[in-house]
Amino acid sequence: MQTESNNSNQDAIATDNLQPDDFDGAGENGSSTDIFRQQELAQMLLKGAAQEANMALASSLKIDALQQVRNLSRFRNYPTANVQPRALLILLIAIALTLISVATSNVFLGIIATFITLSLSVIILFPWLQEIKKDRFTLSDIALFLGTIGAITSVVGVIKFAGIADNILAIGKKINWDASGTLAEWFGALGQILIAIVAVVIAWRQYVISKDLTIQQNLLTVQQNIITQQQTIDSYFQGISDLVLDEEGLLEDWPQERLLAEGRTAAILSSVDASGRAKILRFLSRSKLLTPLKRDGHLGRAIFDGSGGYAEDRIHGVRVIDLGVMLAGADLSKTDLRWTDLSEANLVHANLSDTDLVKANLSRCILYHANLRNADLHGTRFYYGSAETATPRSRTEPPNYQTGENTGAVVEGADFTNAKRMSDATRRYCCAWCGEKSRQTIPGGCEGIINKLGK
Secondary structure, eight states, X not given: OHHHHHHXXXXXXXXXXXXXXXXXXXXXXXXXXXXXXXXXXXXXXXXXXXXXXXXXXHHHHHHXXXXXXXXXXXXXXXXXXXXXXXXXXXXXXXXXXXXXXXHHTOHHHHHHHHHHHHHHHHHHHHHXXXXXXXXXXXXXXXXXXXXXXXXXXXXXXXXXXTSHHHHHHHHHHHSOHHHHHHHHHHHHHHHHHHHHHHHHHHHHHHHHHXXXXXXXXXXXXXXXXXXXXXXXXXXXXXXXXXXXXXXXXXXXXXXXXXXXXXXXXXXHHTTSOHXXXXXXXXXXXXXXXXXXXXXXXXXXXXXXXXXXXXXXXXXXXXXXXXXXXXXXTOBOTTOBOTTOBOTTXXXXXXXXXXXXXXXXXXXXXXXXXXXXXXXXXXXXXXXXXXTTTOOBOOSSSOOOTTTOTTXXXXXXXXXXXTOBSOOHHHHHHHXXXXXXXXXXXXXXXXXTOOOTTOO
16 A cells, blocks of 8 residues: 555656646657657566556656647647637638628629638738747748749849730740641651650660679679688588597598598589689698608608608609699699699699799609699609709609609690799700690790600
8 A cells, every 4th residue: 555655656656747848849740759658567567566567657647738738829829819708709701701702703792702801811810820930930941932932023023024925825826836736746656756766865874783783793603602612611621630630630631631631622522612722732732742752661640850740752752632633634724733742643634824833743643744834833843853863753663762754744745835933954855855846835945855755
């Protein structure tokens, strides 16, 4: 009972404090009142008191009533003339006489009654109209309205008093309106032609917009494909690392693990573009996974070289991943393959145009009819030993890394057009073993160099 009395007192205080001026900031829909009501109801509902919520609803109804009173008071507060009951009676009689004169077509009575009705109406409504003008119309609005009316009036006056109206009437009398009807038909046909032209322009514009949207959609698709490919490559990197490394981070690749690594590599190289292939090859090369490593004769594990890395063994070493024919016919154009070990890889008919092959190892690589146009061959290794004694790889003979026999790349039919920064020793080797047709593409020419390939 004490709680109910307290709540009643609070509602009474809140109701007494809410004066009409408290609603000055509220909008037409009473947004401030609604917010206040919702906040009060939410607080009471959170307390779990249904009776308090009902009393709050009653309080909100009182607020709505005060709002309506405020609106009515605003309307009624407009200043009006101090009208006597006698004037209202005269106004009613004047209105009645005006209607009677209109019904009976009595001009004299109608003029007098209309004048009296208009005068009394203006006297009564003038204060209210003045207040409306003050609230609704600014001085600039009134000036703009009067200026427009004045301009229209002046144009009419010029046409009337300058004789332009008479000239217009004279021209109108001279016009053959029968001929103008035919002219109107011509104009109608011209309008239809213009409508057709506009329709064609709109259709063309829609086609251009549709084409632009298609291009934008294709660009978004390409970007999404790039992101998806990069995520696939990152997953591949992590999978290979987990496969060939032990818990301590050391290389521990058993035969089955090497086979799985080669299978994953072959699968991903066939599903990515040239840029993705280059990223994978750089990762594998710099991780020494493509390099033949010296192995323990009993355990088969890679052996350290004593300087913080793994020892290489070009003759008997075993690679973690043997590329084999994974890159045959592959597109590697316009990619970065610097310092990449591609030795003994099968790159037959591969596209290496515009590729950066600086310091790359292509020894014993099969470049049969490969495209090396505009490739950067600065420091690229095509063989071991000297250019005079080096020969391409052989299927039956083992390589000799001292003299260079059987250590060179197979460059028969390769295209070296506009190859960049090819060293003189590399030029001599390629001229000797690339064949007569490819000799014509080597920068600097092959004059004086024997064609050892004989083809």
